[in-house]
Amino acid sequence: MTDAVEFVGVSRHFGPVRAVDGVDLAIAEGSFFAMLGPSGSGKTTCLRLISGFEKPTGGQIRIFGEESGRVPPNLRNVNTVFQDYALFPHMNVRDNVAYGPMVKGVPRAVRAARAEEMLSLVKLDGYGDRKPGQLSGGQRQRVALARALVNEPRVLLLDEPLGALDLKLREAMQDELKALQKRLGITFVFVTHDQGEALSMADRVAVFSDGKVAQVGTPEEVYGKPRTRFVADFVGSSNVLPPALTQRLGGPARWSSLRPESLRLAAAEGAALAGTVTALRYLGAGTRVVIDGPGAELAVLVPAGQALPAAGARVGLAFDPAMLHVMDEA
Amino acid sequence: MMDFRPVTLPVRGPGDRLTALFWRRPNLLLVLLLAPPLLWLGVVYLGSLAALLLQSFYSIDEFSGLVVHEFTLKTYLELLRPSNFDILLRTVGMAAAVTLGCAVIAFPIAYYAARYARGRWKAAFYLGVMLPLWSSYLVKVYAWKLILSKEGIVTWATDAAGASAVLNAVLALPVIGGNSLSTSYIGTWIVFVYVWLPYMILPMQAALERVPQSMLEASADLGATRAQTLRRVILPLALPGVIAGSIFTFSLTLGDYIIPQIIGSSRLFIGQAVYTLQGTAGNIPLAAAFAVVPIAVMLVYLALAKRMGAFDAL
Numbered sequence: 001m002t003d004a005v006e007f008v009g010v011s012r013h014f015g016p017v018r019a020v021d022g023v024d025l026a027i028a029e030g031s032f033f034a035m036l037g038p039s040g041s042g043k044t045t046c047l048r049l050i051s052g053f054e055k056p057t058g059g060q061i062r063i064f065g066e067e068s069g070r071v072p073p074n075l076r077n078v079n080t081v082f083q084d085y086a087l088f089p090h091m092n093v094r095d096n097v098a099y100g101p102m103v104k105g106v107p108r109a110v111r112a113a114r115a116e117e118m119l120s121l122v123k124l125d126g127y128g129d130r131k132p133g134q135l136s137g138g139q140r141q142r143v144a145l146a147r148a149l150v151n152e153p154r155v156l157l158l159d160e161p162l163g164a165l166d167l168k169l170r171e172a173m174q175d176e177l178k179a180l181q182k183r184l185g186i187t188f189v190f191v192t193h194d195q196g197e198a199l200s201m202a203d204r205v206a207v208f209s210d211g212k213v214a215q216v217g218t219p220e221e222v223y224g225k226p227r228t229r230f231v232a233d234f235v236g237s238s239n240v241l242p243p244a245l246t247q248r249l250g251g252p253a254r255w256s257s258l259r260p261e262s263l264r265l266a267a268a269e270g271a272a273l274a275g276t277v278t279a280l281r282y283l284g285a286g287t288r289v290v291i292d293g294p295g296a297e298l299a300v301l302v303p304a305g306q307a308l309p310a311a312g313a314r315v316g317l318a319f320d321p322a323m324l325h326v327m328d329e330a
Numbered sequence: 331m332m333d334f335r336p337v338t339l340p341v342r343g344p345g346d347r348l349t350a351l352f353w354r355r356p357n358l359l360l361v362l363l364l365a366p367p368l369l370w371l372g373v374v375y376l377g378s379l380a381a382l383l384l385q386s387f388y389s390i391d392e393f394s395g396l397v398v399h400e401f402t403l404k405t406y407l408e409l410l411r412p413s414n415f416d417i418l419l420r421t422v423g424m425a426a427a428v429t430l431g432c433a434v435i436a437f438p439i440a441y442y443a444a445r446y447a448r449g450r451w452k453a454a455f456y457l458g459v460m461l462p463l464w465s466s467y468l469v470k471v472y473a474w475k476l477i478l479s480k481e482g483i484v485t486w487a488t489d490a491a492g493a494s495a496v497l498n499a500v501l502a503l504p505v506i507g508g509n510s511l512s513t514s515y516i517g518t519w520i521v522f523v524y525v526w527l528p529y530m531i532l533p534m535q536a537a538l539e540r541v542p543q544s545m546l547e548a549s550a551d552l553g554a555t556r557a558q559t560l561r562r563v564i565l566p567l568a569l570p571g572v573i574a575g576s577i578f579t580f581s582l583t584l585g586d587y588i589i590p591q592i593i594g595s596s597r598l599f600i601g602q603a604v605y606t607l608q609g610t611a612g613n614i615p616l617a618a619a620f621a622v623v624p625i626a627v628m629l630v631y632l633a634l635a636k637r638m639g640a641f642d643a644l
Contacts, residue, residue: 053547073550086548090566090639100552103562151552 002065004029004155004187005050010059011211012045019045021211022059027155027204029064032181032188034198036222037208038234043191046208047157050189051080064154079148080157084164085140087132093119093143094128100151118146121180138169145177149184158190162197174201195235199223207231224259228329232257237299239263245295246326249273255327260288260301262323265309271316273298277309291315379625386618397614405615409623414603418623421600424515424590425583425627428522432530432579433572435523440531440571441564444538455535459528467525471592474521478511478593485510508595518594522583529578537571538564566639573640580631584624600624 007025011018020042027033035043048054049061052073061068068076079100087096094115095102101111119125122142132140141161148156161177162170178201181188192198198205199219206216207230215227226232229240238257241249246256249272268274275293287308289300300317302308309315341347352359388397389404408414443455462470476482488497501507501514508514541564549559565572587601598606600620607617635641 051547051551053550073547074553074555078551080548080551082544082548084542084544086542086544088545088548088563088567099549099554099562103549103552103554103558147548147552 002029003027003062004031004064005189006062006065007046007049008060008062010046010049010056010061012042012049012054013057018211020049020056023211023213025206025213025216027187027189029187030185031203032178032201033190034202034205035189035191035208036193036195036198036205036235038193041208042211043193043206043208044159045211047080047159047189047191050155051078051157052076077151077153078155078157079151079153080159081141081144081148081161083159083161085132085144087140087143087147089132091131092128093124093130093132093135096132096143097128097147097150099147104151114150115146118150119143121149122146137164138173141165141173145180149186153186155187155189158188160191160193162192162194170197177201199235205235207235209234225325226257227327229255229257229327232325232327239296239298241296241324245293246324248294249324250321251324251326255329257325257327258298258319258323260299262319263298263300264318265289265300265302265306266316266318268314268316271318273317273319274314275317277311277313277315280308280311289315291317293317382618382621385614386622388615388618390613390615395612405619408616409619414620417598417600417603417620420597421584421624422627424519424522424599425580427519428526428583429530429576429579431519431523432527433534433576436527436530436534436575440534440538443531443535444541445543459531462524463528468588470525471521471589474517474524475512475593478517478520480510480512482510482512512593513595515594518590521589521593522586525589526579526582529582530575533571533574533578534568535571537568537574541567569638569640573635577628577632581624581628584627 003026005025005027007023010020010023010025012020023042023046025046035046037043045054049056050063050068052068052071056069063076063078088099091099094112097115097118098106098111101114106114116125116128119128122145124139124142124146127135127139127143132143135143141164144161158177162173165173174197177188177190190198190202199222202219204216205219205222207214207222209228209230215222215231217225222231222235226235226238232238232240236259238259241256241258243253243255247253249256273293275291275298277289278292278297279290281288281290283301284304286301286303289302289309291298291300298317341350385397386405387401387403388399389402390396391398409418439455439459443452447455478484485494485497488494497511500516501510503516506515506519508516511517511520545563545567546559549563550556554562585601587599587605590597590599591602600623604617604620607613607620
């Protein structure tokens, strides 16, 4: 099976800035693929390379096996949901959604029907006559989605589509997007800086750092078996242990990661790991206790309802040795 | 432990007292700020406009040459006399042609400045557009008279390029042609376009600058060609700016009486008619009636623009 999108040694340099630097990626057809990374890591540039708004300075991008180097954005059968939605303010919702068919010469009645169909797909029946300015953020997001899907693209690109929504709405939209992707079977490529969003929605996640892909894998792999210190820290704020500490805990002399939820508080005497509590952060479902351990700062997630140590107390830490993940990075 | 730091800070002087007053009565500041300009606008500006309107409903006694202070539409009927009506048609036609010319020339410049020019180039753009406004309008118009005259640089350059046949063919055109560029409607048009161009470029550039890049990308993303994006997205969104610019170029051309006097055929424009009628002829009512025409034309123009949806995106 050909991949929906394939990056072969792709680079995009802006003068001295290497926004994307030698990226190799394969995005399988029909998958929900997340590009995760902090701002400036190159994920959005990668998305724009697929849509054609950026041209690679090196390497090749293939969309369903076709080299896309000479194809302008309007001829790529790929559509984008923009971060700011980019709805046309002078057109009503129906005309916004029907824009794609309109520029392709689809007759008015047909494209209006298609637009209504798409609006009902995103649960906005009856909103066709409104202007984008009269809609809430969540509704605008749905219009942008309908407008991008009306062309029946081979790949749908989403650039931080949930970034402007409040938490409750964001969670509801995550479920809806996931369900929509399953139903339509279109390949979704999704850019986000929110690791929770990437882990909960995607089939596969690519973690970006400094224009390079640090790791690609299933959410479980990326979260549970980070390859580098950066991935361990960025995806779920894991404890990153230096080689010396890993060795003390019975591992090889390599960097390793230990999840805060894998650690338990124990008596300081006789514990393999012990330290002084420096800070407590209440999170609702639990409390994150930060401990100044030997050679590293360690965070422990204590579930709600359990006894908490006081700041300054000396505590020991216990964990299941199987949870200590040794990373590839030396 | 007692904390002796004050809860309310001491008043330092009149500045604090005034700020407090304006905080307690927010409308007071608004009234103070708006009263002088509203007085100016209401009394001096609209008042004189009303006086003008009133004058246009009087008439002149043909025998004594005195103004008859009685309501009549006779003066407006005068405007429909062929010699007067020609002046109206000529002026409105020129204003429309100048506006169109300015819009066509201004768009690429404004588009470049809004979408591509950054830093130094943006400064160069503003300087380039504004620089002509720093020198006297009369100097520029007389300079153009020399440029366009029969012995001027345009004739010389077309001769040198072996294109004098083209220039002669252009000058041989009926109505808009003439003896030389400086004595033809073409010349008048060129100078009008030159003089009013900044007033079209600046609002256009401001309007184009407000069109987000992502909107153009969304249009291309959905399959639109460059031309479709221009027609369906850029122009509708920039239309308020284009209309704002065209209000300047249109109304400035309608009211100008110097350019057509210096450059062009000796036929009158509205401004010149007003100038002669209120001066030597002493026919204030007819001058007022002529002066009302540009106002009426602008109102019709704005109503049409509104109907076309020019202000929907505001």
